Amino acid sequence: xxxxxxxxxxxxxxxxxxxxxxxxxxxxxxxxxxxxxxxxxxxxxxxxxxxxxxxxxxxxxxxxxxxxxxxxxxxxxxxxxxxxxxxxxxxxxxxxxxxxxxxxxxxxxxxxxxxxxxxxxxxxxxxxxxxxxxxxxxxxxxxxxxxxxxxxxxxxxxxxxxxxxxxxxxxxxxxxxxxxxxxxxxxxxxxxxxxxxxxxxxxxxxxxxxxxxxxxxxxxxxxxxxxxxxxxxxxxxxxxxxxxxxxxxxxxxxxxxxxxxxxxxxxxxxxxxxxxxxxxxxxxxxxxxxxxxxxxxxxxxxxxxxxxxxxxxxxxxxxxxxxxxxxxxxxxxxxxxxxxxxxxxxxxxxxxxxxxxxxxxxxxxxxxxxxxxxxxxxxxxxxxxxxxxxxxxxxxxxxxxxxxxxxxxxxxxxxxxxxxxxxxxxxxxxxxxxxxxxxxxxxxxxxx
Amino acid sequence: xxxxxxxxxxxxxxxxxxxxxxxxxxxxxxxxxxxxxxxxxxxxxxxxxxxxxxxxxxxxxxxxxxxxxxxxxxxxxxxxxxxxxxxxxxxxxxxxxxxxxxxxxxxxxxxxxxxxxxxxxxxxxxxxxxxxxxxxxxxxxxxxxxxxxxxxxxxxxxxxxxxxxxxxxxxxxxxxxxxxxxxxxxxxxxxxxxxxxxxxxxxxxxxxxxxxxxxxxxxxxxxxxxxxxxxxxxxxxxxxxxxxxxxxxxxxxxxxxxxxxxxxxxxxxxxxxxxxxxxxxxxxx
Numbered sequence: 001x002x003x004x005x006x007x008x009x010x011x012x013x014x015x016x017x018x019x020x021x022x023x024x025x026x027x028x029x030x031x032x033x034x035x036x037x038x039x040x041x042x043x044x045x046x047x048x049x050x051x052x053x054x055x056x057x058x059x060x061x062x063x064x065x066x067x068x069x070x071x072x073x074x075x076x077x078x079x080x081x082x083x084x085x086x087x088x089x090x091x092x093x094x095x096x097x098x099x100x101x102x103x104x105x106x107x108x109x110x111x112x113x114x115x116x117x118x119x120x121x122x123x124x125x126x127x128x129x130x131x132x133x134x135x136x137x138x139x140x141x142x143x144x145x146x147x148x149x150x151x152x153x154x155x156x157x158x159x160x161x162x163x164x165x166x167x168x169x170x171x172x173x174x175x176x177x178x179x180x181x182x183x184x185x186x187x188x189x190x191x192x193x194x195x196x197x198x199x200x201x202x203x204x205x206x207x208x209x210x211x212x213x214x215x216x217x218x219x220x221x222x223x224x225x226x227x228x229x230x231x232x233x234x235x236x237x238x239x240x241x242x243x244x245x246x247x248x249x250x251x252x253x254x255x256x257x258x259x260x261x262x263x264x265x266x267x268x269x270x271x272x273x274x275x276x277x278x279x280x281x282x283x284x285x286x287x288x289x290x291x292x293x294x295x296x297x298x299x300x301x302x303x304x305x306x307x308x309x310x311x312x313x314x315x316x317x318x319x320x321x322x323x324x325x326x327x328x329x330x331x332x333x334x335x336x337x338x339x340x341x342x343x344x345x346x347x348x349x350x351x352x353x354x355x356x357x358x359x360x361x362x363x364x365x366x367x368x369x370x371x372x373x374x375x376x377x378x379x380x381x382x383x384x385x386x387x388x389x390x391x392x393x394x395x396x397x398x399x400x401x402x403x404x405x406x407x408x409x410x411x412x413x414x415x416x417x418x419x420x421x422x423x424x425x426x427x428x429x430x431x432x433x434x435x436x437x438x439x440x441x442x443x444x445x446x447x448x
Numbered sequence: 449x450x451x452x453x454x455x456x457x458x459x460x461x462x463x464x465x466x467x468x469x470x471x472x473x474x475x476x477x478x479x480x481x482x483x484x485x486x487x488x489x490x491x492x493x494x495x496x497x498x499x500x501x502x503x504x505x506x507x508x509x510x511x512x513x514x515x516x517x518x519x520x521x522x523x524x525x526x527x528x529x530x531x532x533x534x535x536x537x538x539x540x541x542x543x544x545x546x547x548x549x550x551x552x553x554x555x556x557x558x559x560x561x562x563x564x565x566x567x568x569x570x571x572x573x574x575x576x577x578x579x580x581x582x583x584x585x586x587x588x589x590x591x592x593x594x595x596x597x598x599x600x601x602x603x604x605x606x607x608x609x610x611x612x613x614x615x616x617x618x619x620x621x622x623x624x625x626x627x628x629x630x631x632x633x634x635x636x637x638x639x640x641x642x643x644x645x646x647x648x649x650x651x652x653x654x655x656x657x658x659x660x661x662x663x664x665x666x667x668x669x670x671x672x673x674x675x676x677x678x679x680x681x682x683x684x685x686x687x688x689x690x691x692x693x694x695x696x697x698x699x700x701x702x703x704x705x706x707x708x709x710x711x712x713x714x715x716x717x718x719x720x721x722x723x724x725x726x727x728x729x730x731x732x733x
Contacts, residue, residue: 011458018462037480044482082486099527100510102486114510116566116593120523126568126576135570137521143513160518 043109047146050154051078051103051111057085058154059170061240064122064139065161066249069129070220071240072138073181074119075170088118089181089241096175104143110159113142129218173243180243187264188239188246189217192324194269195285196439200224200235204255205278211235212290213283222248227290245271255279287437289416292381295431296417299350299374299383308431308444309347315424319443321432326442329405336401341365346405346442348433350374355388358409360402368399370406382414382436408440409433419446491530498538499562503555507534509564515586516565525566525592533564533592533606539731540607541614544723549715557621559587559613566593575642579609584620587613600732604676607728611672619664622712625704629663632697636660650689653697670698671705674717678725 032039051058057077063070077085078101087096099117104110113119121127122140129138144156144165154167190198200211209231211224224235237248244263251258252273259273259281270284298306310316312330334342341364350356358370371388387410390396398406409415413436420430420443428445435441488496499505508515511524525533545554559581569577569590580588589609596602633653641649641660649657659669674682689695709717 008454011454015458015461035480041480041482102510105481106513112511112513114512114524116524116526120566123521123523124567125521125570134574135521135572140521142511142523159513 040105040109043146044103044105046149047109047111047154048103050149051076052080054169056170056172056175058167059174060165060167061247062119062122062140062165063163063238063240063249064141064158065163066238067236068133068219068221068238069138070238071247071249072122072140072220073178073240073242075174075178076167077170084113084117086113086117086119087175087178088121089178090118090121092182093118094179094182109146111144111146111156177243181241184241184243184245184264185217187266187269188215188241188271190215190269190285192328192439194439195287196323196434196441197286197289199227199284199286199290200252201282201284202252202254203278203280203282209233210290215239252281254281289418289434292416293418294381295419296376296381296383296415298417299348299356299385299415300376301351301356301374303351305352305448306350306446307347307352307448308350308433309345309447310442310444311345312343315426316443316445319424319430321420321422321430321441321443323434323439323441325408325438325440329408329440332404333401337362337365346444347447348444358385358406368402370398370402370409372410377414380414380436382416384412384414385410408435408438411435411437411440413437491527494531495534498534503542503558504560505558506561507564508561509592515561515563516588520569521567522565522569522590523567525564529566529592529595530564532597533589533595534562536595536597536603536606536731537562537589537610540603540724540727541610544720544727545614547723548720549713553713553715557618559585559617561586563588564592565590567591568594573642578605579613581613581616581620584617587617589613597731600728603728603731607724608672608676611675611724612668615668615671616664618712619667622708624667624708624712626663629667629701629704632700633666637662637666650685650698651691651694653691653694653701655698655701666701667705670701671717674702674705675721675724676728677721679718679722682721 034042057075059073059075061071061073064072073089075087075096079085082100082102083098084101085096085098087094097117099113100115102112102114104112119140119142122138123142124137125135127137128134133139139161141158141160143159145159147155147157147164149155152169156165156167157163158165198213198215200213202209202211209226209228211226211233213222213224215222220239220241222237222239224237226233235252237250237252240247240249242261246262246264248260248262251260253259254275255277257275257279259275259279262271262273262281262283264271268284270282272283273281297303316322330343337343341362343360344363345359345361347359347361348357349359355371356374357372359367360370361367369391371390371392372385373388375384375386376382377384387398388394390398416432416434416436418432418434420432422430424430424443424445426445428447431444431446433442433444495507499507507530509525509527509530516522542554563586565588567590571577576590578590580586582588587610589606591606594602595606636649636652636654638644638660641657644657644660646657649660652660654660654666655670655673659666677685686695686698689698706717709715709720
């Protein structure tokens with residue numbers, strides 16, 4: 001009997017289960033009203049409509065990786081037939097080219113530039129700006145996953161590196177002035193006549209902080225580190241060019257405000273970003289090194305022998321610290337020399353047994369010694385070199401072909417001397433000599 | 449008895465419920481996905497006529513992330529370079545095999561897809577990958593943008609890639625005599641083949657340095673290089689080998705290649721070489 005009862009209950013239970021199965025009532029919370037397919041289709045047409053909606057197309061300043069590279073501005077004008085007109089400030093060719101695009105559905109809806117155009121230049125394994133990016137090009141992508149729209153901007157994330165990229169509506173001026181970005185690039189690099197020292201100065205309304213600032217054109221990237229002891233803040237940033245200035249990423253954060261749009265001032269070569277409440281960030285030139293060192297003391301009388309050398313046919317010629325003006329002056333010397341002769345080295349002997357002198361050597365010509373006396377500017381931390389004689393002869397005039405370059409060493413304002421932290425292939429310490437009143441800087445090895 | 453009756457009713461109920469439950473009158477409709485094909489350009493039509501219809505080979509030159517390695521920095525080829533590249537492939541590869549192996553040869557054993565990539569596929573050690581053959585189904589050719597039909601060396605390198613990859617595909621269909629091959633130059637294989645000059649590798653019995661990576665690459669390189677060389681060039685190459693051991697090894701490898709083509713596919717390898725040479729010349733002119 002007990003068994004029968006058990007069966008009864010079992011049947012009843014199964015019956016109830018059968019009867020209540022196939023209930024259409026899904027009480028589970030509905031996150032979406034549409035099916036995934038319908039939603040994908042909807043997103044696809046939403047993106048397509050957006051791309052076609054802007055009269056002058058779209059603009060994107062593409063920072064492929066703002067820890068190593070800067071921004072590359074691209075302009076796009078999409079057409080219904082699946083073609084896109086594109087221009088970029090990747091290089092001097094800012095002309096517009098036509099190619100194809102597609103809105104593809106994969107894990108999500110994406111915009112893909114399917115045939116070759118300017119944006120693919122960022123993704124060429126064989127064209128990379130620095131050795132560390134070998135086989136990686138400029139880390140660019142040309143498939144962008146659609147993440148919606150905000151304030152009239154289209155938000156994408158790049159397919160490969162998952163970085164946000166925003167398309168903003170382009171204007172007629174954007175197309176017209178794209179080539180101005182490359183003019184601005186020269187201002188960011190800085191002309192020959194600009195001072196050699198640059199800094200970033202932040203002001204949060206009350207306190208001013210200073211940072212050194214060095215820009216690498218190949219990567220469009222700037223390093224900026226605090227020069228104040230006990231304040232170790234760095235602003236490393238990718239730089240994108242605009243006709244009026246630069247856009248940086250990541251933004252410079254000052255007093256809780258994010259500053260990313262800098263405006264160029266041609267009068268002094270500065271770039272300024274202004275926030276509210278007195279907050280600002282300025283990238284500007286200075287004629288004085290940010291940090292003065294005592295390295296000039298090697299040149300002062302009474303010190304042991306010190307020997308510095310710059311050599312045309314050795315690694316010193318490739319030093320990034322040599323200034324354009326220095327190279328220009330070397331060229332001037334060679335142009336003034338007869339055919340078959342050229343300058344080979346510039347060496348500085350301080351406190352040698354025969355005195356302190358600049359030793360110029362040549363190819364196809366005897367060397368020359370410019371003997372000098374040295375004065376100290378203890379406040380300005382500079383050494384001031386004064387003419388004494390050429391090869392020991394106090395009456396002979398400065399040779400005409402050396403006059404121009406030599407005057408920078410004889411700068412009445414003096415010379416800054418600095419031990420650099422980098423090396424030029426060999427382990428010898430590297431020292432730079434900088435004229436205090438002009439952008440003239442020579443790199444040497446300290447040989448003794 | 450009573451239990452049995454319940455049983456019957458219950459079973460009947462269960463069966464009928466099961467049969468009629470979950471019934472739905474909604475039949476699946478049209479796909480909600482958009483399958484409209486993009487409008488074909490004249491290039492697309494040419495590809496259909498030249499590759500898809502006769503050989504059942506799909507050519508992909510527009511970007512599709514699923515057919516390329518996403519970790520590599522590659523990009524689609526310039527559209528203008530697609531046709532010249534495919535013409536080279538068609539004339540030197542497809543037509544040569546069709547002439548010697550019979551018109552259906554490549555139709556049966558061929559990659560089903562050719563993917564063209566514009567740029568260089570640079571590896572982090574500095575070497576360049578020129579092509580890939582994946583599972584005998586897909587051949588990817590890199591550096592399409594650099595094609596210059598007026599330059600024999602340039603054309604040769606491009607065709608080297610497809611010849612090489614096609615040998616892999618043939619091997620994936622019918623294996624070659626690996627046992628004998630292994631015994632010829634066993635000491636020369638190395639993972640850092642790219643650190644050696646080609647001449648150095650030649651003197652060890654390898655036709656290129658890349659051939660030293662493993663026996664499969666060695667076979668593919670040997671066959672592909674002989675197909676690219678003209679008869680005279682290859683004779684001159686052999687005449688230039690100093691080491692008697694290397695010369696013997698190279699000749700033994702050549703013999704295995706010739707035997708492989710004869711036995712596996714009933715093809716005269718030398719006739720194929722001559723046909724390829726003739727077609728290469730016609731591409732260049």
